[in-house]
Amino acid sequence: MATSTVEDYIKQIYLEQIDSIDGFVTMGRVAISLGVVPGTATTMVKSLADSELVNYEPRVGVRLTEAGEELAIQMLRRHRLIELFLVETLGLDWSEIHEEAEKLEHAISDRVLEQMDTLLGHPKVDPHGDPIPSESGNLSNELLMNLGNCILNQPLNIARITDQSSEFLQFVNKSGLMPGVELTVLKRESAADAITLHLSNGMSLVVGTLAGEKILVE
Amino acid sequence: MATSTVEDYIKQIYLEQIDSIDGFVTMGRVAISLGVVPGTATTMVKSLADSELVNYEPRVGVRLTEAGEELAIQMLRRHRLIELFLVETLGLDWSEIHEEAEKLEHAISDRVLEQMDTLLGHPKVDPHGDPIPSESGNLSNELLMNLGNCILNQPLNIARITDQSSEFLQFVNKSGLMPGVELTVLKRESAADAITLHLSNGMSLVVGTLAGEKILVE
DNA sequence: ATATAAAGTTTGATTATTCAAAATACCTGT
DNA sequence: ACAGGTATTTTGAATAATCAAACTTTATAT
The missing domain is CATH 1.10.10.10 (Winged helix-like DNA-binding domain superfamily/Winged helix DNA-binding domain)
Structure with missing residues (x-):
């Protein structure tokens, strides 16, 4: 049986793998997302490879095997x-x-x-x-648009928040940007790094690009 | 913070301590109730003593400290x-x-x-x-009577089952001896090691003394 | 009173997970 | 092509929990 640490590594690698270009997750990413030093990530990933949950290419990265992916999805x-x-x-x-x-x-x-x-x-x-x-x-x-790349001046519904940190979710809560809420993106100014929104409840507000990209709409 | 293993040891020692005569739990009991070898129990108990959760007397046994008891009750x-x-x-x-x-x-x-x-x-x-x-x-x-020491021919209510093993509980279930059920103890024969019961639903049955003592009534 | 059995303790090893710090490999810019 | 820098890997050590097996106490029985 997989220990709780193994389950954590596998789930985190899966999550990182989703938004990686080549399907490989670097040791640096693994280390950061699990909050350990790089050496620990290397050691642990090698042991995951022994259990056939990942394929590990030294100095390249990790990729989940079938079995690993199955476990990851189960954890999700x-x-x-x-x-x-x-x-x-x-x-x-x-x-x-x-x-x-x-x-x-x-x-x-x-x-x-x-x-x-x-x-x-x-x-x-x-x-x-x-x-x-x-x-x-x-x-x-299905792939969703976010506030940084969706159509302007068009009513949209918030579908998903991709940053689960308590800090961000509290901001989302306070600003009324929970999943299900309807809004319109009025403008995007790349120089100001700002996105201006209009909520269905009448409120208007401005968020930074980085924050906006964490809010998915459909 | 106490690890999950520490929590288990403390809870188990508490439970053993309740039905011990002198308030001390032997290493043997600790080992058995935690499913480890005696040497492990000794080692672990010494480390619990270092954390001030128990008092340990070599070759005598363990007893919970105030702090240990508090933790045990919280776990319970x-x-x-x-x-x-x-x-x-x-x-x-x-x-x-x-x-x-x-x-x-x-x-x-x-x-x-x-x-x-x-x-x-x-x-x-x-x-x-x-x-x-x-x-x-x-x-x-409050201390309750069990089927092995309660009054005969007197309607009583099952209050508590003190053996939590799946096997025993399934027997209890099948025989209709769940907490809340009313019954009468008809007779006890020490030679036959048997207790004869009559349930309020009309059923009669016989259980062994050991089993009867696990069923508390009031 | 002494041998034996039973209970408890010690010792040495093992597994899983981690870190710090040293060593190595791989780029990248000039 | 090489100097530096960054990422990665290796090494050595630590902690928590465990076991097997040797050893020590204590109690028991004749």
Whole structure:
């Protein structure tokens, strides 16, 4: 059985792999996303390679194997279902659930997980708008526009928030930019690094490009 | 912070301490209840003593300190609240929740725990009838009779099942001996090592003394 | 009182995970 | 082509938890 550390590495590598160009994740990225020093990442990745969960090319990077990807998607399903459960059933705030789910995803049995899934009515997205993989591992991955590249002056719906840090989610909450909210992008000024928005509730606000790119719309 | 292993040792020592004569738990008991070899128990207990969670007397045994007892009661609260939550909210069967709670009690935050407590209406007993310590650590510990020492021919209510093994709970389930059920003890034959019961649903059955002593009534 | 058994402790090793710091490889710009 | 810089890997050491097996105490039984 995979230890909780192994599960963390695999999930994180999967997430990094998604937005990598060549499908390889560098040791530097692995180290940063797991909060360890580079040497630790190298050591650990080599041991993941021994367990056939990743392919490791020295001085190039890692890539998940079939088995690794399966495990990663399973962890993602756990994580997101738990997040939704914490919000829906236990009434926690969506900006405080990430860390919580991070711990619980290693402790909950399949039995309990499927019970949660049933109770929630087999949901498709978590509170951040991230898709929940199905039990068989399917992940609907239509690609969404973000506030930095979507059409201007057109009503759009917020679908997903891709930064799960508590700080960012609290900002999102305060500004009323939760998934489901309707908005229009009025203008983008690259020199000012700013995006001007108009919310359906009448509020207008300006966000930086970096922040805007973390908010996906459809 | 206490590791999950430390939490397990402390909880188990607490449980053993309750039914010990002199308040000391031997290394043998510690080893058995944690499923490790005796040498491991000795080593670990010495390290618990370093953290001031127990007092350890070589060749005599361990006893929890104030701090240790506090931690133990907190773990018991977690364990029992989680068990009840799994049954009430997730609809799991009470005979299959012990292992589950054993894992979750280390992973759940105080925040989530108190939310569960609120949702369940600050319950006083878990699905096995075991008392749930209050947030401040109070544990109602009235002493109950069991089927091996209670009055005969007197209607009584099952209050608590003290063996949490899946095997025993399934037997309890099948025989209709769950907490809350009313019964009468008809006779006890020490030679036959048998206790004859009559349930309020009309069923009669015979259990061994050892099994009967695991069923508490009031 | 002494041999034996039972319980507890010690010692030496192992596994998983991590870090610090030294060593190595790979680029990149001139 | 080479000097520097950056990324990566290696090495050596640490911590937490465990086991097997040798050893020591303590209690028991004749």
